[in-house]
Each structure stands twice: as structure tokens, then as C-alpha cells.
Amino acid sequence: DQQVKQNSPSLSVQEGRISILNCDYTNSMFDYFLWYKKYPAEGPTFLISISSIKDKNEDGRFTVFLNKSAKHLSLHIVPSQPGDSAVYFCAASGERDDKIIFGKGTRLHILP
Amino acid sequence: KAGVTQTPRYLIKTRGQQVTLSCSPISGHRSVSWYQQTPGQGLQFLFEYFSETQRNKGNFPGRFSGRQFSNSRSEMNVSTLELGDSALYLCASRTEGAVNTEAFFGQGTRLTVV
Numbered sequence: 029d030q031q032v033k034q035n036s037p038s039l040s041v042q043e044g045r046i047s048i049l050n051c052d053y054t055n056s057m058f059d060y061f062l063w064y065k066k067y068p069a070e071g072p073t074f075l076i077s078i079s080s081i082k083d084k085n086e087d088g089r090f091t092v093f094l095n096k097s098a099k100h101l102s103l104h105i106v107p108s109q110p111g112d113s114a115v116y117f118c119a120a121s122g123e124r125d126d127k128i129i130f131g132k133g134t135r136l137h138i139l140p
Numbered sequence: 141k142a143g144v145t146q147t148p149r150y151l152i153k154t155r156g157q158q159v160t161l162s163c164s165p166i167s168g169h170r171s172v173s174w175y176q177q178t179p180g181q182g183l184q185f186l187f188e189y190f191s192e193t194q195r196n197k198g199n200f201p202g203r204f205s206g207r208q209f210s211n212s213r214s215e216m217n218v219s220t221l222e223l224g225d226s227a228l229y230l231c232a233s234r235t236e237g238a239v240n241t242e243a244f245f246g247q248g249t250r251l252t253v254v
Contacts, residue, residue: 034182060240071144071230071245072183079240117183121240127173127196128232128243132182 031055032120034131042139047105049134051118054099058120062128063092063103066115075116076103105136113138142167144246146231152252158219161249165212165233171195172214173243174206177228186229189214221253 033052041047049063059080064072078085078092078101085092091104105112118131145164153159165172173196174186185198189208206216212233218225228250232243 062242064245069247069250071232071247074242074244077242119183126240127185127188127198129185130175130183132180 030131031058032118032129032131034116034118034134036134037132038135038137040137040139041108043110044107047103047108047112047136047138049103049105049116049118049136051101051103051131052099053101053120055120055122055129056099057122058129060121061092061094061101062119062121063090064117064119064130065112066117066133072117108136108138110138110140112136144231144233144244146229146246146249148249149247150250150252152254153221154254155221155223157221158217159221159251161216161229161231161251163214163216163231163233163246165214165231166244169233169235169244170212171234171243172208172212173232173234174214174216175230175232176200177230177248178226183230186216218251223253226251226253 062077063075066072076087076090094101115133115135117133119128121128147162171190173188175183177183188196192208203219208214228248230248232245234243
């Protein structure tokens with residue numbers, strides 16, 4: 029049973045435009061959400077996180093939105109740059125069961 | 141501050157053998173988690189150790205085991221290797237307390253079972 033779902037395996041976006049990556053979760057006990065970026069042959073790198081007490085968190089070009097009622101979060105990258113081409117993983121954890129659970133990832137291609 | 145270090149980076153083993161992977165967390169981090177990454181399956185949680193105790197466990201068979209030492213270094217062992225165990229194994233460490241904090245990953249160990 030997959031608790032964190034990224035339903036788009038891949039996404040292509042023009043350089044300079046907005047990239048929107050989506051993520052859904054099923055476990056209502058999750059209260060902390062994270063996004064990671066991964067290049068081939070490297071470990072994932074932490075991008076941004078959001079606590080369930082917030083609905084938005086921004087860090088430079090990256091903004092994460094959380095909709096608790098829909099159990100949905102999204103990562104916005106504005107403007108998209110060539111170096112953003114990577115696999116993006118959505119992840120979640122809950123205070124009572126603190127392991128971080130990851131989705132299957134979305135491969136983002138930034139087109140020139 | 142040094143990051144998470146995993147050794148070895150690459151490993152080739154034959155079916156039936158066993159393998160041990162090593163992870164040194166960021167200095168001061170007491171939580172170490174292990175993940176398996178295979179194509180199309182994302183990062184699947186194996187287990188987490190905190191202060192030498194296994195705190196969480198994923199849905200993997202008993203052939204997968206781990207331990208953590210007093211200096212927070214962790215090892216993961218896979219016995220009786222199967223072809224399907226070929227994967228990138230990632231280790232991540234988190235800060236003391238480790239609730240609602242991000243995890244920092246090593247570069248991983250690429251295991252190939254032939």
C-alpha cells in the first residue's frame with residue numbers, strides 16, 4: 029500500500045516557465061512533508077519542507093503548497109532552469125511513526 | 141562538516157552470497173535510516189536506527205538486517221543474495237531528536253547481484 033503517491037512519472041517544462049510537481053498521500057497521521065531532488069549516481073538532496081500547521085512554504089525559486097483536506101501537496105519551481113532537470117521525490121513523516129516515506133519520484137526535464 | 145559517507149560505492153556479488161554495507165552519518169547525527177532504490181519503485185524504507193536501537197522497520201524480508209554502533213555508524217547486511225536485490229542502497233542521517241527534521245543522504249552503494 030503506497031502511502032505517498034506521485035502519479036506523474038515524468039514532466040517536461042520549457043526553461044523559464046513554472047514547473048509544478050504533484051504529490052498525494054493517504055496517511056492522515058503524516059504531519060511533515062519534504063521534497064528531495066536527485067541526480068543520477070548521487071544521493072537525494074533535501075530541497076524544502078512543510079509542516080502540517082502551514083499551507084505554504086517558500087525558499088527562493090521553490091514553493092511547496094499543502095492542502096491537508098485533499099491530502100495533496102505540490103512543489104512549484106519558478107522560473108525553471110536547466111539545472112532543475114532531475115528526479116524529484118515527495119516524502120512524508122508523522123511524529124508518532126517518524127520514518128520518512130518516499131513516493132516513486134517524478135522525472136523533470138527542462139527544455140531549452 | 142563532512143556529509144554522510146557510504147562504502148563501498150559499487151559492489152558486485154553472486155547469488156547466494158551475503159554483503160555488508162557501511163554508513164557513517166554526519167557528525168552529531170544519531171538517527172540513521174536505510175533505503176533501497178530500484179527503477180520504478182522510488183525509495184523504499186528498510187529500517188531506521190537511533191542510539192543503537194532499531195526504531196522503525198519497513199516491509200523487507202529477514203535477509204535484510206542492520207545495526208548501529210555507539211559512534212552512530214551503521215551497517216546493513218543482506219544474506220542469501222537474490223538477483224532482485226540489485227539496487228542502489230542509500231543511507232540517510234538526521235539530527236538528534238530527529239522528529240520532523242530532514243534527512244541527509246549519502247551517495248549510495250550500487251549493488252549488482254549476478
